Amino acid sequence: MVKEKHVLGISGGKDSSALAVYMKVARPEIVVEYFFTDTGKELPEVYEYLDRLEGFLGKPITRLNPDRDFDFWLRQYNTFLPSANTRWCTRQLKLRPFESWIKGFVKDGYRVFSYVAIRADEESRSGYRSPDPNIEVIFPFREDGIDKEGVFELLDNVGLGLPSYYDWRSRSGCTFCFFQQKIEWVGLLETHPEAYDEAISYEKTAIEHGSPFTWSQGESLIELRRPERVEQIKRDHERRVERRRKVIESPLRSNQLVDIDELYGSSKPCVVCHK
Template sequence: MKNGTLHMVGLSGGKDSTATLLLAIDRLGKENVRAVFADTGNEHPETYAYLDYLEHMLGIQVVRLRPDFSAEITNKRMFIARDRRAGRDKRGDKIRWSNKAKRRALAVLQSTGNPFLDLCMLKGRFPTNRARFCTEWLKRDVIVEYVDSVVQDEGRTVVVWQGVRRNESDKRKHAKKIERVAKGYYNFRPLVDWTIEDVFRCIADHGLSANPLYQMLGRVGCTPCIYATKGDVRLLAGSNPEVMDRVRNWEGQVGQASKKGFAAFFQGKELAGTKPGEVSDLVFWERHQIDGILKWAAKEGPFLREDWGRAADDGPSQGAGPRCGSEMGLCE
């Protein structure tokens, strides 16, 4: 029924959201379930292929959402062009954009149509452990806005089925099975008490294969993720060198759009033993931009949790460091 309750599954292409989708279809029928995928523009090609696979095998259509930052970029261009601020920051650098930086940024600050790249150019930086704006802007807000449009425009109650398990992380160990978010908007987490074995068994029992990325990288999500390990970087550099080429190009574009003139995809931890300000900017960025990271990753040796937080969940190092994810379960 058009005015009935809409049961929506936030589908990432990962194991938990896939199992959640299967449960929803089993209980309600595929005609009463809407699978929604928030496309960051930084997904592995295997994830896009896996969504096609699920559509074919289940006879469904996945709604694919991509945020648009063109209006925000237009406003940022106006701000940069008109910036006349006075004063200096805590490091003694001028707050105002210099004329040289303005010309450099305005030459590249245009919408590309790729949500991840556009967001990073808008911010003038890549997300980090302390400023992980990617999940918020590219996943959470996109889903929430979509749910709100259904509630407001279609007049329907929406129940969002989320693939969240309590044993995934400390952040999720107290996750409620069902909760009211707002009027007409509920979250339902049917897997809260499941184990990882339960999840893969559910997928196999339905005659489906899990996303092949679990055999390659051990996780599903942004590729690369800001929490990638040394092993992840090595593997991607060998099996998907185009991913690293893309990161190199993105670093150039985001750097040009930033006030500093430099940007590094992986800078959440001090991989080379230095922090910004402890060495010259040129040395810091040389060590932390992608070519410096590739040299670091190529060095033999065991993974060190200090390198940066482990991204893969449910692996042998589960809990060893930060992981990408949210209470909404949008990345796995």
């Protein structure tokens, strides 16, 4: 018989955490190894939530630490910041450690099944797919028709709820993720000012070396943190929220939680980072 290994990546976000819960509750016959690729620049709330999730799962979530950190790769890319068009952070800090880890299983003769938390209501999204025929990607939520409401129910039913950063941000991942909307940068400034200052230092160095990118499109973080700019961003955000609430009829919880990506119609962020 071919040996099998079942793996599931946890980002610290609601969907991947709910999938971990789902696999334990609905498919207990499958022995799953859970992993988290740690960039070292994650929100502290992510680590806290991972600890809570481990308590429910009754087993550790393997931390895959890249052998070279963000600062190393930033130097390799001539201090140019990652962006939506050049996602070297995802490639080097998330995919590279994951691929190295599962290739070890394949080398040992395993067929690897990787479970990805793309929901039934996300028809346009696709997950990581390996060219290796010994690595198969599975989408349990799509197969079983579980949507956003189902994700909330799974997390609520076991007492986990949502990670606390959902109070101000719609994604897990690095504190300075370039996919953040401006209101999320304001949230970082007010919740973790030391992380915001670190992001500024990276941005200043990048600009000094000719990088065409800032973390937030169209303005630097120094400009964004000006009090009058912060208030403007907050006012714009509240107007968007109110407009969305006026067209929502369902009282279900997912409609009460503001999904910032949906609210702003952003480009598709990295599934491997923040699902």
